[in-house]
Amino acid sequence: MGTVKGDLHDIGKNLVCMMLEGAGFSVVDIGIDVEPQKFVEAAVESKAAVVGISALLTTTMTNMKAVVEAIKASDLSDKAKVMIGGAPVTQAFCDEIKADGYAPDAASAADLAKQLIGK
Numbered sequence: 453m454g455t456v457k458g459d460l461h462d463i464g465k466n467l468v469c470m471m472l473e474g475a476g477f478s479v480v481d482i483g484i485d486v487e488p489q490k491f492v493e494a495a496v497e498s499k500a501a502v503v504g505i506s507a508l509l510t511t512t513m514t515n516m517k518a519v520v521e522a523i524k525a526s527d528l529s530d531k532a533k534v535m536i537g538g539a540p541v542t543q544a545f546c547d548e549i550k551a552d553g554y555a556p557d558a559a560s561a562a563d564l565a566k567q568l569i570g571k
């Protein structure tokens with residue numbers, strides 16, 4: 453889980469991390485203002501099943517597309533699912549940037565993560 457490049461908001465991300473941990477996931481929190489390549493490196497290193505991206509600004513949510521593309525271009529593409537969220541993010545935006553899932557809050561983020569890994 454990380455917050456996209458240019459974005460320093462982390463309260464929502466932290467709540468999502470907590471809910472994921474509560475649901476039994478082992479969470480690697482890579483912090484705020486994270487470059488796309490860092491998401492890929494952290495996902496490879498931790499053998500992530502799901503990569504979560506958070507953005508709170510309309511100006512930074514567009515950076516989510518670069519993360520999705522970097523993950524799809526890596527050899528993680530058929531392994532890690534990408535979920536996105538944050539106040540300005542919508543299902544339509546998720547579809548547009550071809551992320552695997554969107555959830556509006558931390559509780560549904562945990563449900564979404566389970567759904568993405570088929571549990």
Ligand code: B12
Nearest residue numbers: 459460461462463464504506509510537538539557558561
């Ligand atoms: C707290 C806050 C800050 C704090 C952040 C502190 C921190 N450690 O996070 C500080 C003061 C640093 C800050 C700075 C700025 N902020 Co600010 N901030 C907020 C504020 C008040 C609350 C955001 C928040 O934490 N909400 C609570 C959390 C729980 O909600 P959430 O993040 O949406 O997360 C939930 C869901 O979205 C979802 N979720 C979140 N992430 C993910 C990820 C995944 C994968 C999934 C599935 C779900 C998910 O689950 C979460 C829990 O339910 C909002 C206004 C508001 N009322 O929302 C403005 C707001 C987001 N900020 C705004 C702005 C403009 C800024 C600044 C640019 C201000 C400035 N001129 O400097 C800077 C930007 C700095 C930067 N580069 O990031 C604007 C954004 C406008 C826009 N449309 O883009 C807002 C909306 C305020 C406003 N009305 O103008 N901000």
